[in-house]
Amino acid sequence: MQTRGPLFEPLQLPCGLTLNNRIAKSAMSDSLGDGTGHPTAAQMRLYQRWAAGGLSVSIIGEVQLKSGYAENPGNLVLNEASDLERFRKLARHGSENGTRLWLQLGHAGALAYAPTSKPKGPTAFDLQGLRCAEITSEEIRQLPSEFSTTARLAKQAGFGGVQIHAAHGFLLSQFLSPLFNKRTDEYGGAIGNRMRLLLDVIEATRAAVGRTFPIAVKLNSSDELERGFDEEDALKVVAALDRSTIDLIDISGGTYFPGAKSASDRSGRGPYFLEFAKRARAMTAKPLMLTGGFKTRAQAEDAVASGAVDIVGLARALVLEPSLPNLWKDDQKPEPSFPRFSQAPEGGITAWYTMRLAEIGADKDTPVFGDLAQAIHDYATRDTLRTKVWLSHFAGNALGNVQI
Template identity: 55%
Template structure:
């Protein structure tokens, strides 16, 4: 076990972001699609309680995954939506519960683009594509030009209801990640071609969001180190994107990887034991002064401390580890080196593990996690049945 002095020096040390906001420690609950909105884009009491649990558990920052800026292009029908007509009272409740104990709470501003949920969307990406079983339409130049304002309006709502920052989602194969990837982006105008051109819409969104929320409100971004897809974003291009981001007003860059594109490998496949993206972060550290966060593969406290003590990483992102043990941050901050006891699944069916974790998130939000004994097949059934019902709600709410 590492000494308490090391823990105090690294994990429990505050960090001042470029905008001046202070994150109280270096442990972040990274974004996951919690699927706990009400099927009409609104927050729920269970969602508020889920993020309150993580704030009680000691994290410095929680990021709410897949918060949509445009209801026409959601990732799932359980997503939050930050648009005119959203229930602001419940958003305020969520923000207040999630920011206790000095924790930050940021919605991840997303747009699923070509990966929008088919039952409730007509997917559109940077370019029209038809690859195997994947098909989407292409966005017009006018539609692209509207994106910065759409993101800015969502960020304004986030600030007004009490969220303490926002993260722009440019990873995992969703719209802004699609713009970065030559596999998805075949445009021949100013938004396609070189990596600088493919980054253009992201820079425009950052600038518009910053103008909307002011200089002292945190604006982060999540970006892929690679798509792990043949013909997709390469590591060299991802590093050039980091160099470009260094010239923006971004306060925190989260490094991740992989894609939800059908057939793509998960980030954990073929990865070495331990954190997945540290080697990329070493290269990125040379290109930017902006704080860096790495998410994926942290199994115990020693790995987190080592990464922070190296000077390469400023924040450690945890996702499924904090689903298994919501108060894990408090353990690590106190010097306990235990890792979460991850379940082992034998030959899991497609989508089973995601469904299992999602239903455990639901249990945590209802304070029923101590007795959670749901198996994979039952989790899939509950997950899919709930999504089916929410799709009907979504269509009724957003009938345009």
């Protein structure tokens, strides 16, 4: 028996695009690039399967503007030197069945993968687990153009939209956070200055892609770190985004800084940031997406039906069941089965889910959950191999000047 309900109503974005339902695959670092910044057959198959599963939007996480600040050697890199035809093929596969395939534009900043990068953040740090140089004023001024170039190429390659990543402790999120942004120039200090770079990136990106191409922003509700970016600052950013030309605000939270607990590793049930989304709703008429903690159809339906958000972002649920939207629509499998891991090391659960993505892309996924220790080993081995490929491919240019 097929049903509709609030999750299966269309949603029109300010740019004029209508999404066919209210379920999105939120951005994850699938780490399925080939080590040269290009998509692989497994990555294409992964997004093809998600498209077949009934999503309205699918977002590819951490697509880099250049090679020097990637968060993983499996990231995609899209710029003028890229082989655009390989990206066009990915766009075609991931856009089947009416799904809109978007690229999340990333710059890891201080969290750039050290074996292939020289991490840089708003402010220099030399702490255990976090060492980075300070990004220069000239490099900051170049960033809006770099974001806009990748967005323009995404549109040219046939992708359906872009998301600007300003969450989870990556570069634009670092600028928003007073804990990591100690600058004394026009990009530091009060929140109006700390959001300046994000707003400049949005303006340049809109100019590059035109008014009918969707632009989303992923924003932390808070860093969940003492003296970091908090909800009051986040609401001020939401108010500024309401005055901008973006089409969607994707609310999340937490950081990936060493030692910080990932929001996705929380225990408990229910959406993580729903209360903040309710506060944000009062600040903006822009469509709101909420990512984090949705594990059942009832939770997703309640969030949309309440009016707090317009669309829900699913991640790990879709790793466990790529066809979940269609199953929900057919009144099947309201709650996928989640694995439970005891005493998982830092990053271990993320490694398990990432290797599960590789299985889906190879059509080797099964209902049986694989071993955590084996997944961690396989993840590390793969990164070691791709690091060698990355360094060889971007030889002499891995610190920022990309040549492909």
